[in-house]
Amino acid sequence: MMTRREWLASATAAAAAAPVLAQSGGKLLPAKADSVILLWMAGGMAQTETFDPKRKTEFAPGVPSSAVLSTFDSIPTSVDGLRISQGLERxxxxxxRGTVVRSHRVGDLGFILHSKHQYHWHTGYAPPQPVPVPHMGSWIAKILGPKRPDVPAFVNIGQNLEIGAESDAVKAYTTSGFLGSEFAPFNIPDPSDAVSAVRPPKEFSELRFKRRFETYQHLMKSNPLMVAGTDAQRASLLRSVENAHRLLMSPAAKAFDLDLEPKAKYEVYNTGRFGQGCLLARRLVEAGVRFVEVSTEYIPFRYWDTHENGHTRAQDMKETIDRPVSQLILDLEERGLLDRTLIVLASEFGRDMVTEGKPGNTVKEQVKQPEVMTELKHYGMHRHFTEASSVLLFGGGIKKGSVYGETADERPCKVVKDPVTIEDMHATIYKALGIPHDWAEVFERRPFYVTKDAKGHAVDALFA
Structure with missing residues (x-):
């Protein structure tokens, strides 16, 4: 858990690094959703092992790797003709209640690093960039603001920012970029301990805590040298500190306390940190948070990063997500919130046992997959595949019981119908919230758009 001192230090650094915004521009459209929950399958969810199953090949020593498309049977769903992978029964x-997009095509970024592709998906811009680019949640926080003044507009759940080799790169997209620290995510690495992030230190009385805040507030306002940066950046940092203090003093902080959830309901969600994060996301949306991301967390060679033991890891990950994601949808529906909450389940790319990158433009492979399997660890979706992945959309005006796009039934299982790029996926999400694809913030005398160069276009066919 990030301490308050660490949070303040990171916010100060972000404010000092951010260029000054000159103005904002755009006209909001009629909105179909008020909130977004992004369920992030970090590490590269294998599409053919989840929501775009192909023919199954059983494991046996001597089977060619090229013969394997899926390692699970497919199962029927509540939609006639739609089948998904075994292990996702709930x-x-x-x-x-929603739509599966099977034709999501992510960026062709050369040598594949998870951090590069996660940066691209979360910001809409491929790295490196000459300026710090905002996370999608920060754009939404800036444009729409909080639904309630005493809760954060953007909460990020489940990602430990100290993960080793790619830590700095992951931190690079988990920020508000040039928008200023007041629109940065409120990071909750461990949802089971979320409540500690919204409580004053135990050793402080309420009066002492209030006086310390007022003293710090006075110092920031009266001493420009206390925080580096421009007047606008210092003002943004001060507002972020005031927002944090307002939350700590508000009854809305109870939304962060999972101990207040009925035990039976808690246990349905409790498949680990991701499941607890889904429960926390539901409580936060109920409390008025605008954008919540819940991550399965990216750690190299763990979770969805299935470079080996792909079949068994996919089985474990499906057990992790099946109950909490389905319950989140049902709970929001029961509370009358699903129609105005857009749920997005996505990943940085897909998986394939043969192709690294995409057909016709392969890149250097990072893990050697043998031509012929000899051990169970060779069985599964090992390589990074950027030509196709699946995205689930629920609520927020999205069609119900629908399938959009198509991939080939045989390798290479690339998109063959209705491709959806990252720019278009983002434009679709923004449209649900009433944000036009060409909304821009002007800084350093040039516009910067919510979709890259304002080229994203919402997929109207996804909406009811």
Whole structure:
């Protein structure tokens, strides 16, 4: 858990690094959603092992790797003709509430690093960039603002920012970039301990805590040298500190306390940190948070990063997500919140046992997959595949019980119908919230758009 001192230090650094915004521009459209929950399958979710199953090949020593497309049977869903992968039985029952996009095509960024592709998906811009680019959640926080003044507009759940080799790169997209620290994510690495992030230190009385805040507030306002940066950047940092203090003093902080959830309901969600994060996301949306991301967390060679033991890891990950994701959808529906909450389940790319990158433009492979399998660890979706991945959309005006796009039935299982790029996926999400694809913030005397160069276009066919 990030301490308050660490949070303040990171916010100060972000404010000092950010260029000054000159103005904002755009006209909001009619909105179909008020909030977004992004369920991030970090590490590269294998599409053919989840929501775009192909023919199954059983494991046996001597089977060619090229013969394997899926390692699970497919199962029927609540939508006639729609099948998804075995192990997602609860998800199968709620597929009539949303749409599966099977033709999501991510960026061709050369040598594949998870951090590069996660940066691209979360910001809409491929790295490196000459300026710090905002996370999608920060754009939404800036444009729409909080739904309630005493809760954060953007909360990020489940990603430990100290993960080793790619830590700095992951931190690079988990920021508000040039928008200023007041629109940065409120990071909750461990949802089971979320409540400690919204409580004053135990050793402080309420009066002492209030006086310390007022003293710090006075110092920031009266001493420009206390915080580096321009007047606008210092003002943004001060507002972020005031927002944090307002939350700590508000009854809304109870939304962060999972101990207040009925035990039976908690246990449905409790498949680990991701499941607890889904429960926390539901509570936060109920409390008025605008954008929540819940990550399965990216750690090299763990979770969805299935470079080996792909079949068994996919089985474990499906057990991790099946109950909490389906329950999140049902709970929001029961509370009358699903129609105005857009749920997005996505990943930085897909997986394939043969191709690294995409057909016709392969890149250097990072893990050697043998031509012929000899051990169970060779069985599964090992390589990074950027030509196709699946995205689930629920609520927020999205069609119910629908499938959009198509991939080939045989390798290479690339997109063959209705491709959806990152720019277009982002434009679709923004449209649900009433944000036009060409909304811009002007800084350093040039516009910067919510979709890259304002080229994203919403996929209207996804909406009811």
């Amino acid at each position: 998800m199968a029952k709620v597929m009539d």
